[in-house]
Amino acid sequence: MMQLQKLTLKNYRSYESLDLQPDRHVNVLVGRNAAGKTNLLESIHYLAAGRSHRTHRDAELVRWGEQGFFISAIACAGTVRHTIECAYDDSRGKSFRLNGVAQKRLSNVIGTVNAVIFSPDDLYLIKGGPEGRRALMDTEIGQISRGYRRALARYSRVLAQRNDILKKISRSRSSGVTAELMSAPWEEQLADIGARIVAVRLVMLRRWGECAQRMYERVVDSQETLTVRYKCSFSALDGSLELSLPDLREWVREKLSGALEEARPREIERGYTLVGPQRDDLQVCVNGRDARRFASQGQQRSAILALRIGEVKWMQQETGRKPLLLLDDVMSELDAARARRLSTSVGAEGQTFITCTDLSEVDLGDTGAIWEIRDGEVTGPVK
Amino acid sequence: MPAFFAPSMARLIEELSKLPGIGPKSAQRLALHLVKGAEEDVRSLAEALMDAKTTVQHCSICSNLTDSDPCEICGDGSRREDLVCVVEDPSDVVAMERTRDYDGLYHVLHGLISPMDGVGPDELRVKNLLDRLREDEVQEVILATDPTVEGEATAMYLARLLRPLGVKVTRIARGLPEGGDLDYADEATLSRALRGRYSVDSG
Ligand SMILES: Nc1ncnc2c1ncn2[C@@H]1O[C@H](COP(=O)(O)OP(=O)(O)O)[C@@H](O)[C@H]1O
Ligand SMILES: [Mg+2]
Ligand SMILES: [Zn+2]
Numbered sequence: 001m002m003q004l005q006k007l008t009l010k011n012y013r014s015y016e017s018l019d020l021q022p023d024r025h026v027n028v029l030v031g032r033n034a035a036g037k038t039n040l041l042e043s044i045h046y047l048a049a050g051r052s053h054r055t056h057r058d059a060e061l062v063r064w065g066e067q068g069f070f071i072s073a074i075a076c077a078g079t080v081r082h083t084i085e086c087a088y089d090d091s092r093g094k095s096f097r098l099n100g101v102a103q104k105r106l107s108n109v110i111g112t113v114n115a116v117i118f119s120p121d122d123l124y125l126i127k128g129g130p131e132g133r134r135a136l137m138d139t140e141i142g143q144i145s146r147g148y149r150r151a152l153a154r155y156s157r158v159l160a161q162r163n164d165i166l167k168k169i170s171r172s173r174s175s176g177v178t179a180e181l182m183s184a185p186w187e188e189q190l191a192d193i194g195a196r197i198v199a200v201r202l203v204m205l206r207r208w209g210e211c212a213q214r215m216y217e218r219v220v221d222s223q224e225t226l227t228v229r230y231k232c233s234f235s236a237l238d239g240s241l242e243l244s245l246p247d248l249r250e251w252v253r254e255k256l257s258g259a260l261e262e263a264r265p266r267e268i269e270r271g272y273t274l275v276g277p278q279r280d281d282l283q284v285c286v287n288g289r290d291a292r293r294f295a296s297q298g299q300q301r302s303a304i305l306a307l308r309i310g311e312v313k314w315m316q317q318e319t320g321r322k323p324l325l326l327l328d329d330v331m332s333e334l335d336a337a338r339a340r341r342l343s344t345s346v347g348a349e350g351q352t353f354i355t356c357t358d359l360s361e362v363d364l365g366d367t368g369a370i371w372e373i374r375d376g377e378v379t380g381p382v383k
Numbered sequence: 384m385p386a387f388f389a390p391s392m393a394r395l396i397e398e399l400s401k402l403p404g405i406g407p408k409s410a411q412r413l414a415l416h417l418v419k420g421a422e423e424d425v426r427s428l429a430e431a432l433m434d435a436k437t438t439v440q441h442c443s444i445c446s447n448l449t450d451s452d453p454c455e456i457c458g459d460g461s462r463r464e465d466l467v468c469v470v471e472d473p474s475d476v477v478a479m480e481r482t483r484d485y486d487g488l489y490h491v492l493h494g495l496i497s498p499m500d501g502v503g504p505d506e507l508r509v510k511n512l513l514d515r516l517r518e519d520e521v522q523e524v525i526l527a528t529d530p531t532v533e534g535e536a537t538a539m540y541l542a543r544l545l546r547p548l549g550v551k552v553t554r555i556a557r558g559l560p561e562g563g564d565l566d567y568a569d570e571a572t573l574s575r576a577l578r579g580r581y582s583v584d585s586g
């Protein structure tokens with residue numbers, strides 16, 4: 001299991017400084033609105049994902065009036081202890097240290113801590129645009145696969161280079177032969193790296209979807225079905241379902257390569273790439289229908305909850321250990337019966353952080369600690 | 384920051400901070416170090432700078448940096464002249480030579496294709512590579528650019544470009560850490576990569 005033994009914050013959001021030694025099981029963070037509960041969960045998640053779940057601008061995380069922030073944690077993954085530190089400075093940006101050693105690549109740090117956050121803002125996963133759902137897949141897989149993080153970084157670089165070429169070709173109206181010779185090396189790489197990305201997403205989605213479906217039945221409603229579909233921008237996915245990862249990669253590569261060739265005239269006209277994983281999306285369905293359009297508010301919330309718990313289970317399958325669970329104001333949204341089923345489904349052996357405004361929302365059981373949060377100060381454990 | 388220094392110092396700091404990898408702080412430290420030291424040391428450095436700049440030139444055969452044309456490697460006479468290894472810049476030649484596994488010739492591109500940075504084939508030493516392959520007795524061209532996306536793209540571009548010339552084109556194998564720089568790879572890895580090169584004929 002993944003366990004956070006110590007968390008230190010300096011000038012992070014509303015925290016001037018914080019030293020927290022959490023309980024190894026359940027940690028309840030109780031406090032009024034705007035006390036700093038979400039800020040605390042956000043800082044833990046930041047170490048896992050390398051970015052905030054609320055904003056992509058690191059500068060917003062700096063305590064007002066200061067020039068930088070610092071987060072550090074001692075975390076145990078199974079029996080291995082890691083010290084992970086992140087320092088951000090307005091002029092120098094962010095830098096990471098792992099066990100005291102400065103890390104040049106963010107991708108070497110992400111994944112040392114695994115965490116899944118449940119947030120009231122999660123409705124965007126159903127109601128928002130496709131970027132949010134792509135980011136979900138990418139951070140989720142990225143947390144457990146360094147190869148995937150590298151592939152994403154390489155892909156976005158190739159994409160930027162090819163888009164630049166497309167613009168130049170469309171402006172200069174260079175001859176077909178030159179254009180072909182110039183863009184082919186980038187297209188070949190787009191198809192190759194893009195296929196790796198899509199294939200991994202598809203395999204992940206099969207397993208994650210299964211976990212989410214099971215959780216939906218168990219926690220929410222045993223009569224309804226929840227399915228997650230991959231919406232591919234360049235090909236129907238029939239015929240890909242049974243393929244193993246290497247075959248799937250090859251299958252996607254051929255489709256993507258064909259789609260790129262077909263789209264090229266339009267892409268030259270528009271000056272950017274129109275097909276590929278950067279345009280793909282997910283569709284969440286309840287009882288076979290698009291949840292965005294046909295599910296009730298309650299069904300949407302339940303679907304998200306199941307997706308998140310499914311994420312936890314999936315991550316546990318992949319890494320062999322339970323990620324940290326960060327539950328932000330989740331309990332208050334559920335009726336008592338569902339809250340209890342949620343606790344038993346996810347709680348038990350993992351380490352959990354739960355925020356609430358009122359202790360009556362949370363059933364702590366025998367183990368665990370309660371922390372009181374007020375104006376960026378934490379006191380406790382009270383129990 | 385330089386505004387608080389005497390104008391001559393400010394100028395020196397500014398010149399130094401133009402160098403790659405040198406930030407304002409390091410530039411300041413270097414400048415202070417230089418003026419503190421003996422005059423002969425500074426003169427010797429200044430002369431070395433000017434000397435290198437006026438003497439060094441591109442080898443007319445392989446485009447590597449050299450004091451005399453052709454360079455030592457091209458003029459060696461004991462090396463295999465049917466084998467040309469294409470690299471990004473002179474430091475890659477040094478890295479390859481350290482492996483002691485390679486006794487062919489080189490061709491230095493002085494960069495990689497990167498449309499965003501305005502670098503296309505015309506900005507690189509590609510044309511004289513073509514001329515060279517048409518005239519000389521080259522049997523095999525080894526593409527040894529870094530495995531970065533720009534390195535790959537450059538290799539793929541050259542593979543297509545060279546195909547009609549009928550020379551054998553190979554790419555060094557990915558024994559290299561993905562995304563890693565060629566000159567950081569240790570010599571053993573580089574030797575392995577060189578021996579495991581594969582022929583690029585499709586694409
Ligand atoms: N960069 C920042 N510097 C100082 N305070 C901040 C910063 N960002 C947010 N805050 C404060 O944090 C509070 C919100 O904290 P949050 O953790 O979201 O509250 P809650 O306990 O309701 O989850 C707000 O009152 C806001 O003023
Ligand atoms: Mg909150
Ligand atoms: Zn030479």
